[in-house]
Amino acid sequence: MSDAVRSVEGMRILHTSDWHIGRGFHGHSTLGALAEVLDALVAQVRENDVDVVVVAGDVFDSATPAAEAYTLLTDALVGLSDAGAQVIVTSGNHDSAARLGFQARLLRAGIHVVTDPRTVGEPITLSDEHGPVRFFGVPYLEPAIVRQHAAFQPQEQAGAEARPLRTQAQTVARAMELVRAGLAEHPGRSVVIAHCFAAGVDATTGLEREIRQGGIDMVPVSVFDGIDYVALGHIHGRQALTERVRYAGAPLHYSFGEQHKPRGSWLVDLDAAGAVEASWLDLPVPRRLVTLTGSFDEILSADLVAAHADDWVCAVYTDDLPQTEPMRRLREKYPFCALVQHEPAVTATTEERSYGERLRSAVTDEERIDAFLAHVRAGAGASPRERELIREVLDDRTLAEALV
Template identity: 30%
Template sequence: MKFLHTADWHVGKTLKGRSRLDEQRAVLGQIIGHAREHDVDAVLIAGDLYDTAAPSPDAQQLVVQALLALRDTGAKVIAIAGNHDNAATFDAYRPLMDAVDITLAGRVRSAGKGGVVSFDARSTGERVNVAVLPFLSQRYAVKAAQLVASTPAEMSRDYDAMVREVIDALAASFTPGAVNVMMAHLTVVGGAFGGGERQAQSIFEYHVPAAAFPADVHYVALGHLHRRQTLPAPAPVVYSGSPFAVDFGEQDNIPVVCLVQASPSTPARITDLAVTAGRRLRTVHGTVDEIVARAEEFGDDYLRVYIREPARAGLREEVTDALPNALEVRIDPEFAVSIAERQPTTDHRDRSPAELFADFCTARNVADPKVQALFERLHDEVTSVGRE
């Protein structure tokens, strides 16, 4: 049987105030196209469908339309809540989605109450069991361990120990002669960050080792880290990554969805399917003239611009007028440091206020005659009060 593994859609994400819904619509359209072209039996979405727990109506509409379109390909669609999603809302809509053969899992459930989703693959008739593990906070991990594993769990217990109990309890419902899959939204030790994750819910106690997953599971479909990667483990433990660059920290990631082929008796085979509909994010360095001269090269890319010249009034506007997709403009930190290091130590005792202000501007990479003239005028006005 075949299924698609995707995660971390972050629908509703804005970048420096710029809406990305049209871009996200194109990305999801490409994922739907992959599902249709490869005639998959299921689509697994491993959390963070939304970028916020209170998504806009437009973001919700886009996700619902995408889920329905994936269902219309004939695939079984299963999605879990990530740390950016509203788990309670997922569970509230679960009965409605069940009615159209789409499974949403907001919070951890025992295997018999929806924690394991079982179905027959339409292409082969093989039995498929998918254990679903939505994002668990440290506080809720205690409750989940009690609910699913039926064991007393103390707050002092390690997060990964409680998550292991949940995984083991769900895996106990796997059946021989079936394709057994686990889907989770969490951080696995050794995973590389993609660049746009919410750090406070990815480090410290929020992680488990890859060995937490059963060795005989056919595939572990993960969400949360935005970079496509397979972690060393007896079974395939895979992050599909985000299908588009969520922030500039992810500009070098290669967006994909994973096409997985598995049978009860053979190891999973994974093929990465490119997702190219998202706009490229790019960081560029240079003087204003150097960067503006490259405008045609940048096309529709969103830009983070690091200027290698001193600050002056209107500098940002110069860049954005020529490059409307420049979302962030700042002085290059390396350039600022190099200028500061070249400044000699000066004896200020016999220097005028104008000279001292000029030194101050130079130390902060500000080179604007209008600023210097304004200071001198204001200084003259202040010091002349009472002398007339």
């Protein structure tokens, strides 16, 4: 590798996370797309002379992954190893720690899988020309589960009653006490790999659906003070909470809410003194995600179709009335239309009036029918053609009553 590419001596780390192998996308498999992206990740490891790849949790999307998910994981890990890197993987909240841990026993030397919370304080030691670097894996820690282990039992504190761990903030703080104890016993530069929701992250960057609100599961970023680099997982968009504490995000877009987020990983150089120099490596996007908003006819316009026929499409049409078979018609133009939503453009005045208010203000039967239609159709009253039909029906009724 040339000095122009690698200007800093020391250990080079590639930080990735949240692969979610096995997750679907609106009923479609993502295994093929993820395999393509992970192949690109392997190429980046080789091209950038990476020493260590860290995968910060949520390797699988399910606690019971299908057989092909294990095959993809094995292929990816072996590919990273063949590219010349050591690999360290931790488990996340979506993973089954037991199943992922079982996988570890089947893998070759140089691939480390950390799933047991009882080993949090035991470093994986790798070395470069400047000496050892201690890697501490912190798998996802559920307080109700890990507090049964002796290392996570209530700790005696001067002047205070020992209390069991109840929040993830308390649990991760305890884990970091174990890490610091391990680091005191085995001095050196330090890297922590953890899966949690750290305070200070932007809450719009693709939070996991299980995260509770109100700060219950937030972990203060200060918990990680004193560590040279902290590789986090759990958030699907990249974030740099500090120069030393970062999220890499997911390598694929798993929802339309993530469509504008870059996909990639952090390339981190750790020098002899533990100083960090980080840069972003983009990963390819196998199929772009776009949201198209407008009337149904506008979304089906030739210009939009030409620009987005090969993209994953979320179509939001704003017509007053629902369309007939909108998904079928959209997929004739957009084969990869995954989601269709009807969001009529309703004026604030119409929306703010209740059905009762509209009904009380109606004088004629035609106005009453129009008020009912507006109520059941999100503010969209009768169209001009519907008004003609309503008048015909009402006129026929009046004529019939007159003939009786």
